[in-house]
Amino acid sequence: MTVSDKTARLAVASLESLETRKRILAEAERLFRVYGYSKTTVGDIAKAARMSSANVYRFFVSKSDINNAICERVITEDELAMIGIARLPLPACERLRRFIVELNRRSVENFTENKQLHEMVTVALAERWTAIRAHIHRVSDVVATIIVDGIADGEFRQQDAKRAAECVTAAMVALRHPMVLVQCMDDPQKATPAELADFIINALK
Secondary structure: OOOHHHHHHHHHHHHHHHHHHHHHHHHHHHHHHHHHOOEEEEEEEEHHOOHHHHHHHOOOOHHHHHHHHHHHHHHHHHHHHHHHHOOOOOOOHHHHHHHHHHHHHHHHHHHHOOOHHHHHHHHHHOOHHHHHHHHHHHHHHHHHHHHHHHHOOOOOOOOOHHHHHHHHHHHHHHOOOHHHHHOOOOOOOOOOOOHHHHHHHHHHH
16 A cells, blocks of 8 residues: 555545544534533433444543533634624724623523533533633623724723733623523623713723
8 A cells, every 4th residue: 555545545634533523512412402501411312423322432432522512613713703793893992892792692592592512611610610611701802903903003092901801701601600690691780882882982082
């Protein structure tokens, strides 16, 4: 067998492994959303993916590992959406307003409208706080880029953009933390996303 043949076979095997991993995650997410994280077993996931439990364990060490991979995908999608808003050809104030409102919309959709997904994320928060904290900091970094633009254009006063972004991120907790969203969902006195966005923007000016 030539070197090129070995390389080709390795590439095919790698692609097949990637597709198998994707199939496992897709079936796991479907089952988690329908039946809930706690009621779904690795055996259920294996059966849905038409493979043995042993094969599932070749790709994931536990059900928790599968859950974390799904939650990381949701987090990545949110981050990409936020980066897209930050790069829009709009004034910094408008971008920040859209950023805050959209982040809340996605959080409500993911964490309160689907109780099963809320359970998944709650488990991930408890088990993978380091990864979640890294996500929070990445979101803060995106906010900082908007603030820097706003300072440069005279929309925001001169200030430490990084620290200001950390403050903005902290102020948005009630709009995006899964447990807080659920607890405050029916509170008629809570600030709306638009109201909080206006408050934050005025504080930056």
